Amino acid sequence: MSTAPGTWLITGARPLGGDPADILIRDGVIDSIGGGPAPAGAQVVDAAGLIALPGLVDLHTHLREPGREDAETVETGTRAAALGGFTAVHAMANTDPVADTAGVVEQIWRLGRQAGHCDVHPVGAVTVGLAGTRLAELGAMAESAARVRVFSDDGRCVSDAVLMRRALEYVKAFDGVVAQHAQEPRLTQGAQLNEGEMSGRLGLTGWPAVAEEAVIARDCLLTAHVGSALHVCHVSTAGSVEIIRWAKSKGWRVTAEVTPHHLLLTDSLAAGYDPVYKVNPPLRTAADVAALREGLADGTIDCVATDHAPHPVEDKETEWDTAAFGMTGLETALRVVQEAMVDTGLLDWAGVADRMARRPARIGRLPGPDRALGAGLPASLTLYDASARDTVDPRAHASRSRNSPFGGMELPGRVVATFLRGTPTVLDGKLA
Numbered sequence: 001m002s003t004a005p006g007t008w009l010i011t012g013a014r015p016l017g018g019d020p021a022d023i024l025i026r027d028g029v030i031d032s033i034g035g036g037p038a039p040a041g042a043q044v045v046d047a048a049g050l051i052a053l054p055g056l057v058d059l060h061t062h063l064r065e066p067g068r069e070d071a072e073t074v075e076t077g078t079r080a081a082a083l084g085g086f087t088a089v090h091a092m093a094n095t096d097p098v099a100d101t102a103g104v105v106e107q108i109w110r111l112g113r114q115a116g117h118c119d120v121h122p123v124g125a126v127t128v129g130l131a132g133t134r135l136a137e138l139g140a141m142a143e144s145a146a147r148v149r150v151f152s153d154d155g156r157c158v159s160d161a162v163l164m165r166r167a168l169e170y171v172k173a174f175d176g177v178v179a180q181h182a183q184e185p186r187l188t189q190g191a192q193l194n195e196g197e198m199s200g201r202l203g204l205t206g207w208p209a210v211a212e213e214a215v216i217a218r219d220c221l222l223t224a225h226v227g228s229a230l231h232v233c234h235v236s237t238a239g240s241v242e243i244i245r246w247a248k249s250k251g252w253r254v255t256a257e258v259t260p261h262h263l264l265l266t267d268s269l270a271a272g273y274d275p276v277y278k279v280n281p282p283l284r285t286a287a288d289v290a291a292l293r294e295g296l297a298d299g300t301i302d303c304v305a306t307d308h309a310p311h312p313v314e315d316k317e318t319e320w321d322t323a324a325f326g327m328t329g330l331e332t333a334l335r336v337v338q339e340a341m342v343d344t345g346l347l348d349w350a351g352v353a354d355r356m357a358r359r360p361a362r363i364g365r366l367p368g369p370d371r372a373l374g375a376g377l378p379a380s381l382t383l384y385d386a387s388a389r390d391t392v393d394p395r396a397h398a399s400r401s402r403n404s405p406f407g408g409m410e411l412p413g414r415v416v417a418t419f420l421r422g423t424p425t426v427l428d429g430k431l432a
């Protein structure tokens with residue numbers, strides 16, 4: 001990157017949406033938050049009225065490299081992340097080859113360091129080749145330079161209860177966590193869309209809520225049984241929120257995420273058979289959206305995770321039945337959260353910082369102090385203009401893919417700048 005860490009004075013920003021203050025950054029660290037004249041040689045960023053948040057952390061990103069560089073690369077995906085206000089992403093394991101060995105996770109980790117736009121933390125596969133038959137070398141991945149702590153077969157469910165139990169037992173040795181894509185495979189064979197009125201009307205095979213809820217309930221019980229830690233990926237139904245609320249009330253180590261698209265969109269969008277709305281788990285009903293928002297607001301759902309799933313045009317712009325599942329999300333996540341959670345009064349900016357930075361960093365076992373804004377802490381932060389508003393244009397995105405369900409939609413907000421340990425990765429809304 002062109003810009004070296006140095007001394008930066010960010011003037012007039014509102015930390016966590018509070019009173020304006022000047023943020024002085026020196027040598028990658030927040031030196032002070034307050035006021036006072038600019039020190040000699042400081043580069044000044046006028047941030048009057050902008051919200052300052054700790055750098056966002058995504059627990060669930062598909063960077064597609066190695067194997068599907070036509071959809072995304074570590075370079076393009078981390079550019080998209082930085083432009084979305086993220087300073088760390090977890091790269092899912094369903095690459096080709098699958099990230100199921102120390103060698104592959106170290107390769108992805110190194111590509112992330114070379115790109116330099118944000119930290120890349122590889123997720124390790126739970127089973128060899130995501131095949132769901134044999135445990136991968138979880139210990140070797142944990143001990144590798146990539147220091148893997150989150151393990152997931154995401155894209156597929158670890159549906160075998162014995163394997164899931166073994167994985168949960170295994171990760172205890174290094175305080176790891178198993179992140180489950182909860183989808184009972186037999187109940188979702190050929191599934192295309194949320195099972196309900198809309199799937200019936202469109203004649204598409206339904207993906208019933210119970211196929212998600214049954215696996216979450218089982219995994220909560222298994223986690224309690226072996227005393228381990230479970231993370232539930234992309235929670236999408238009201239029933240799932242209830243089950244997780246119950247598991248947490250028992251004191252079990254269960255955490256959960258929700259995607260921006262499940263906080264804003266419903267299955268009614270599928271009415272025109274546009275596969276840009278095809279995603280797994282599927283968009284659900286307005287009642288589910290309301291329950292997910294409530295769950296995120298009350299902390300039952302710990303965090304927002306994008307499930308950024310880029311696909312090339314030929315895999316997405318086709319018949320609904322044959323189109324790939326998935327949506328991009330890194331560059332719109334914070335804006336969607338503002339629309340769904342902040343502008344509705346459900347969450348304040350401190351709450352956004354908690355759900356998009358502090359908690360996902362904890363769940364991902366990221367080293368270092370808590371993600372926060374304070375003197376002495378690493379200067380990884382995002383400056384955000386909550387008063388901006390424009391129409392989303394996926395063609396302008398840094399992601400190599402264009403499959404954003406928010407294209408053409410008017411959303412609030414604009415990420416103005418992102419700093420990664422004192423080095424700007426984004427300035428004035430553009431890559432630094």
Ligand SMILES: [Zn+2]
Binds near residue numbers: 155281
């Ligand atoms: Zn998934």
